[in-house]
Amino acid sequence: MLKAARELDRHYIPSRYPNAHPAGTPHESYDEETAMRAYESALKIVEFVRRIIEGR
Secondary structure, eight states, X not given: OHHHHHHHXXXXXXXXXXXXXXXXXXXXXXXXXXHHHHHHHXXXXXXXXXXXXXXX
């Protein structure tokens, strides 16, 4: 879970504040691979929490 959380943590500020990117615009900082890593990390965390809530 820590690896997945770290992956999402990288996107916390820049995804909310477009001027947080050191150079360029947000669309220049994200590509499909980066987006997929974040998406897959989020899915892992959601599934982990779901298992806890359901008691599995």
